[in-house]
Amino acid sequence: MPPVKELHVNGAARPVDADPARMLLSVLRDDLGLTGAKYGCGEAHCGACTVLLDGRAVRSCTTRVESAAGKKVSTIEGLAVGEKLHAIQEAYIAVGAMQCGYCIPGMIMSALALLTKNPEPTRDEII
């Protein structure tokens, strides 16, 4: 299979040269230097690697990079506009909802996907 040559990440076309079977998480982190999404389990369980594909939250640790080709990839690095943080980021800071912070980018991207679809979720919908 031919390598993936380009990804659309955070509004820009980024050249890559990646084996299509590699996982999106590794290409984002290792080839594009976007280390905000994290590896926690590699089995789609923890959510630390969550990014958006065409607005939908996906676990990038189990998403083959070929399936991201031609789609819009959004990562935590693209969320703030210049110095201005997104409301979700502001909210996390305001209530200090982090300890080591390692999973926070994944949590924020999951929250973003949920709130975009459903701006007023119930507790049950959140958990």
Add this chain to the structure above:
Amino acid sequence: MNAPTLDELAIDPERYELLDALFNAEATRRDFFRIAGAGVIVALFLETEVVAQPKGGPVPREIGAWIHIGEDNAITVYSGKVEIGQNIRTSLAQVVAEELHSPVKSIRMVMADTAMVPFDAGTFGSRTTPAMMPQLRRAAAAAREVLLDLAAGKGKTERDKLTVADGKVAGPDGKPSFTFGQLTKGQKVMKVIPATVATTPANKWTVVGTSVPKVDGRAFVTGTHQYGSDVRRKGMLFGKVLRAPAFGAKLTSVDVKAAEAKPGLTVVRTGDFVGVVGPTEYEAMKGLALVKAEWANPPKQVGAKELFKHLKETGRAGKGGFGGGGVAQGSIEMGIKAADKTVKETYTLAYIAHVPLEPRVAVAEWEGDKVTVWTGTQRPFGVRGDVANALGVTQDKVRVIVPDMGSGYGGKHNVDAAIEAARLAKATGKPVRVAFTREEEFTWAYFRPAAVIEVNAGAKKDGTLTAWEFANYNAGGSGLRMPYAVANVKTNTYSSQTPLRQGAYRALASTGNNFARESVMDELAHAIGMDPLEFRFKNLKDARLKAVLEAAAKQFGWGKKPDAGRGFGLACGTEKGSFVATCAEIAFDKAKKDVRVIRAVTAFECGAILNPDHLKNQVEGCVMMGLGGALFEQIDFADGKILNPDFANYPLPRFRDTPILETVLLDRKDLDSAGAGETPIIGIAPAVGNAIFAATGVRLRSMPMIPNGLEVK
């Protein structure tokens, strides 16, 4: 790497604090200025007497921390502590800001870089707050005095007319006024101070004791915070290491030809260590899959099924308990005779994993005969020694830099990835990164010790405790000490042969010991027909423990009747100078065989509070982490294999498991601050167990309590 032998597996879980030798390099004044540049340096000498130091000569060996104030006004703190999510970058900066009357944001923390900071044994045992914090307070207070001296000289002003505020030293009416940088410009002042300098008392604090937001908050939410796993070096390659199929399995033959034939891959083999290095992790992983290894059958090994019998059979009496706490007083026999009701039961505790969300990771880079390793560990200087030993170099050739970690929980004392990365980097001549997969982290780290705990206790109808015999096999003596008054008491620990590699875990053995003790207290209370809270108060002498119990019970509303299908339970405990009490409410669904923890109220007291918001974080984090071990976490293993090394088979608390969490913090400004990262974990398991008993009449004596739900006939 070869699988560890049984002997190597037996890391004594509670002796880890003694592992390290003292700092082995003689720092000189020149070294300090080379690292920090011109300015004022205050180094805190850990001995109480200051020895006159020859100018420019070596500084004392026992430096705990040092602070530099540069020409650019920057205040830089050098400390060997690591940031694991306990947010000491913020709390320690608060302490320095307080004494130097400067904004928190003007303070930079340089942490855990063995080439830059004084020796530190490691970040564990709740020691940062009681040990490092007072040192930094004193160093900062001394730095303030030096700045006053400099300003008095420079402004030709009387020293006692000057005040320090907002990063400046100024006279009355703001004249003269100097920034710190103006005072330290061109200076090479070094002051070595004893550990006894006076500091601001807690009741005068204005910065410490307030909820200063986390200094890295913005970096966390923008994804820019750099963890060990984010370190990227120019030309960096990725390494994967061949793992044994079971502990103790010996490599008999290995064929690496197919992997070597792949372009771009390097195979490294020394003895039983086989690693594959490639341009991406994917290629290294595929290369490793091509390595054909044959392993001799590992020896027969104890598994989870035989575990508790094995721990009991192999137990040898500790010398008074290797974690301390072993005592014998009065006569158990007499105490049991004097009791109206007795409880003689065995409690057990499974092995569990720490599960830091960031698995072990390291990047190593050689320059000539020197290697730098970036890795996440709670023992930077210890890992420096480990790497030096493994690579056959002296420690001065190894620099360990610890970027902030995606948590540790006592589970990152050793880091095999650091040694592996250093080996692979040496062989390839390039920087190499080794990152454990979750399965490797589950298998090749170490576990919280499993335990068998035997209790034999009695009480009179009026609530008087008469006998308390308590023995812990394998896990250790933390939390062994009996906080309740009882005339006849005997506590002991036994060390057993451990089938799995085991080591420190948040709060050590006190989680298990507290679970057994507080459950048996509940058993006794029910046996004599006394309210569990009243029974505890009757036997408690410690005013601080009573105070948290009172606070938790009040907030919870102890005494009211639970709704049908619900149950209330409580527990308390003390460890490492701090005090916790937890009340829990559970709901039992008989048809679904399901127990939910609905609400958990925790009262906590650890002396003077440094940062209430962060303290609340620690308490809540402990309760959530403790719920996992209380309800369902356990390592399943047989014949040297971990059978559930992934999140699909090792359940952890999720959002849906989160109860309503309420935290009551008791601030004791009159007392020294103790650490808070561990003790709040010890109350939740017994509180939940006691609540389950209240709701169902079933007493659960094993942690985890309900790995498969709860069936009640």
